[in-house]
Amino acid sequence: MLAAEKAVYLTIDDGPAEDFVQKVNFLNAKGILAIWFCMGEALERFSKEAIDAIKAGHIIGNRSYDHADFSAISLHDAREQIERTDRIIDELYTKAETIRPSKLFRFPFMQHLQDKAFDDHFEGIQRVLDQLGYHQPSFENMQYSERISGSLKSGLHVECTWDTFDLERADVVNERDDLQASNGNEIIMIHDWISVAPFKALMDKLIAKNVVFQLPKEMSLQNAAM
Numbered sequence: 001m002l003a004a005e006k007a008v009y010l011t012i013d014d015g016p017a018e019d020f021v022q023k024v025n026f027l028n029a030k031g032i033l034a035i036w037f038c039m040g041e042a043l044e045r046f047s048k049e050a051i052d053a054i055k056a057g058h059i060i061g062n063r064s065y066d067h068a069d070f071s072a073i074s075l076h077d078a079r080e081q082i083e084r085t086d087r088i089i090d091e092l093y094t095k096a097e098t099i100r101p102s103k104l105f106r107f108p109f110m111q112h113l114q115d116k117a118f119d120d121h122f123e124g125i126q127r128v129l130d131q132l133g134y135h136q137p138s139f140e141n142m143q144y145s146e147r148i149s150g151s152l153k154s155g156l157h158v159e160c161t162w163d164t165f166d167l168e169r170a171d172v173v174n175e176r177d178d179l180q181a182s183n184g185n186e187i188i189m190i191h192d193w194i195s196v197a198p199f200k201a202l203m204d205k206l207i208a209k210n211v212v213f214q215l216p217k218e219m220s221l222q223n224a225a226m
Contacts, residue, residue, distance in 0.1 A: 007185040008211045009139060010034040011160060013063060013106060015192030016046040016053075022196045024053045026203065032213040033057045035137075036192070037106040037158070040065035040085030047092060054096040059219055060089050061104035061158065062134075071110040075124045082132060101219045103134045106158045129156040137216035143184030160189035164202055186211075 012023075015038050027034060036053065038060055043050050050060060064070070064081040073081070082105065093100040110118075134156045142161065161184075190202060214220060 006209075006211045007140070007214050008162075008206070009137075009185070009187045009216065010190070010213055011037060011061075011106070011158065011187060012190050012192050013037045014039060014042075014067065016042050016049055017192040019196045020046055020192060021049050021052070023192065023199050024049070024056065024058065026196075026200055027058075028056055030203070030207065032203075033059070033215050035059040035061050035104060035158075035215070035219075037061040037063040037104070038085075038089075039063050039067055039108075040081075040088045043085070043088050043092065047088075047095075050092050051096045054093060054098050059101065059104065059215065060092060061106060062086060062089060063106055064108045067108040069109060070107055070125060071118050071121065075121065075128070078125050079128045082128060086132060102137060102216075103132065104137060104158055105129055105134045105156065126156055138218055139185065139187060139216055141183075141185045142187070158187070160187045162186040162188045164188060164190050164206075 010027075010032060012034050015036050017023075033056075036050075036058060038050065040062075043060070054060060062082060062085045065084045066081070068077070068081055070078050070081075086103070090100065136156060137158065188206065190199065194202075
């Protein structure tokens with residue numbers, strides 16, 4: 001009996017970048033849809049490009065407005081960052097004449113995440129996400145590491161299980177044979193600020209691992225109905 005194919009959920013952070021369109025077109029040609037965790041200020045600059053990505057079936061998530069350190073700003077400012085970007089994303093989906101399938105949030109860089117004094121602030125942000133209608137997508141058959149399992153179980157933000165490090169070392173994907181060795185599916189993270197050539201090289205290495213790229217079920221159903 002053949003082993004079940006591993007499913008991976010592709011997430012791309014900190015866009016849209018200058019070459020966002022080229023990356024979207026590359027993924028479209030490969031039949032791969034991604035969740036793009038975007039900054040509001042970048043979405044304002046590249047709104048047409050984001051609308052085209054939405055029409056192609058990609059998902060736009062919230063990465064804050066300007067990548068503020070959420071461990072250093074007030075709860076009020078954190079909420080303003082989320083809400084401001086939320087309004088921009090809503091407008092993009094409206095212009096794309098597409099129903100926004102889900103509200104997804106990934107934290108920008110947080111310098112003091114490991115500081116216990118940050119715990120109450122973190123919980124406050126989680127309450128804000130809940131009030132604004134954010135939730136965990138239906139990622140299936142995940143095996144989270146001990147490092148992130150607690151935050152994923154208690155949080156409404158989206159983590160990753162497999163950080164590609166954006167080809168920081170050329171052999172990083174080849175060394176990570178556990179992509180196939182682990183039993184669970186994976187949430188893969190790439191950053192949109194890497195240039196097109198390394199982005200394509202990284203994706204080609206991931207594709208060569210013979211995995212199935214997919215969106216969470218509720219988003220896949222939404223795309224099928226479009």
